Amino acid sequence: MSAVDIAQIANGWAAVVTSCVALIAGVVAIAQLRANRKVQREASAYEIFRDYMKLAFDHPQYSKSDFQAISRDSRNLEQYSWYVGCMLWAADEVIQCTALTKAWTNTLLGHIAVHREFLLSDQFRAEDFKHHSDALQQMITKVCRQPDAGKRNPPASELAA
Template structure:
């Protein structure tokens, strides 16, 4: 019975495992909890991403249905000094969609870049929009809007400087 006197033999006894069962169960439960939390976070992230894609898909559908509005061409939208009455509604829907996208997926800079690109096409209208002047939109959208309009303002200032320099030369 020398075999039972060694430490290795203790691993074969019921008493050894019975005393340590609580520790093992707690460890397994902790690992299971960690996997569950990771799955929940992943599911939430994917759900938000799907919401953003769905909202943007609706915007693209709106653009497909209204190609004249989608490009934001002022000469097509504004005739005889009057803006097409449907265009402000198009812009409102566009801004609402962008707000939903940014709210759903705040950390994705690719969305911000895409939205900024779209906003720049409609800058001529957005600069005069009452909706932009009032704080009706979420801060995330307002930041992208201001950035898009700021870039536009800086570009116009550079163009004016270039024109002024050419005139003086």
């Protein structure tokens, strides 16, 4: 075997090794990009939920709902329905963008339970229910099936059972 043959073999192996390294680098880059997107989506969901919590702090009259009193005033009812919409949107984001732990599930069920009366209303069922994810619809349905869920603000562990 001549030096030229050895050089050609070495060049062939170098090309194979370079291609393998490039492929591995591409796979690592894609994995990193996906991981970054996941972290970014989680951070966004947490921020949306934090914004909802600020809204609850700014509007305590809606965060512990008295749906009967609220529904007597059309302006209050309109604001309250937007408030609950923000809560449900935040819940949907948490469901879709995070690892839905038992703690998150309990937190969301507890917040949903407070608004059970509204969530059972014809207005919500006709106009808004269908716009939420299947997972959130299941949570809402679970809370609404428990007659005392919104009245005494039960521990979320009872709702999660």
